[in-house]
Amino acid sequence: FVMTHHRGVWDVLEDGFGFRSDSEVCGKKLSLEDATVISSPASGWWFDGTQLEIETELEHCIMIPVQFQNRTVGYLGIFNAGHLIYEEDETVKLFSVLATQIAPLFNGHNTGTRSEKVSTDRLTVSGHHLIQDTVKSLASFENYSFLLMKLVSPNTTGEEDSGLPEIDIDKVFESVRTVFSGEGVTQRQYFDTLFVGVRNWNLVSLELAQEKARSRIEASLIEHTGEGSGYSVVMATVNFPRDGVSSADLYQLLVNRLMMANNSMIIS
Structure with a gap:
């Protein structure tokens, strides 16, 4: 082949x-x-x-x-x-x-x-950009937490639906970028996925930032598409020591967490 x-x-x-x-x-x-x-x-x-x-x-x-x-x-x-x-x-x-x-x-x-x-x-699979461009660039850093935010369309059948409202993904994510800023923070956006890596944040700080980010994304979705558009956001986190973890291992963990989040915690 x-x-x-x-x-x-x-x-x-x-x-x-x-x-x-x-x-x-x-x-x-x-x-x-x-x-x-x-x-x-x-x-x-x-x-x-x-x-x-x-x-x-x-x-x-x-x-x-x-x-x-x-x-x-x-x-x-x-x-x-x-x-x-x-x-x-x-x-x-x-x-x-x-x-x-x-x-x-x-x-x-x-x-x-x-x-x-x-x-x-x-x-x-939009998240696989992370393999080289993001994950490998973070491989030498320790004590990082990783957060993945993905916008999910109400149309999951793969069929065209002209009735779906158009969204400007960049503008939707723009509202959340200021939540994660400062030293030890990196952000990458790939299509409908925003990847954030933060170093040396305690769990409470990360959870507060995650909830703030979720609120801003949801508000931005309403602003751009109106109530009841059906668009949702999936958020997944990975927290572990960086020692001895390969980029492929990290990618696998992120995808697994995203799959679990998508199955059980979609916010409409």
Whole structure:
């Protein structure tokens, strides 16, 4: 299988994966035995719990094999460039099932695929920008807390709905940026997700800031879309010592927390 991408080409090798950029192999081969468990079954179609991480000077990507009936039928690639791509092995149905599972969590942008039959489908994991641009830049810092704020559209079916009010995500998040400011604070925004890292804040300070941020986002949503628009905000936090934690581990924790928050604590 060969997977094309605007920043290079993936070759799925017999004993693992390698990244090619400009016909030069930049990443090392990784086998399934090198992998880390990251996910759980979902409706029969599921990620097989394998994470393969390939890091180069040009790219940082996590490849996740996807299984059906104990057979690997495709691979999800999470790129720092912001694209979720899928090698579909003639299993178009898998793509739509994955979209059904993931879309309520990550509304979004861009999908590249080898198959023309599904080339128009849209699916994105906006948070994976964190892998290189944010998480790796924080890897040397200790005693950080991480907060993820994501706007969730009332339209989680993936279908177009012209009746939805338009929102200016930048303006909605603008109201919250002043809550987290000062030394030891970093902020990144990616599409509909705002990522904040704060150092040496005690739990009480973080909780107060989080509630203040939630109130400001909700007020801003009402201001921009009116009452009852259906838009909501999901917030998730991760607190742990930085020692010995890799960027992939941090990303996994953030995504897991966001999934739990989205399932149980959506604020409408």
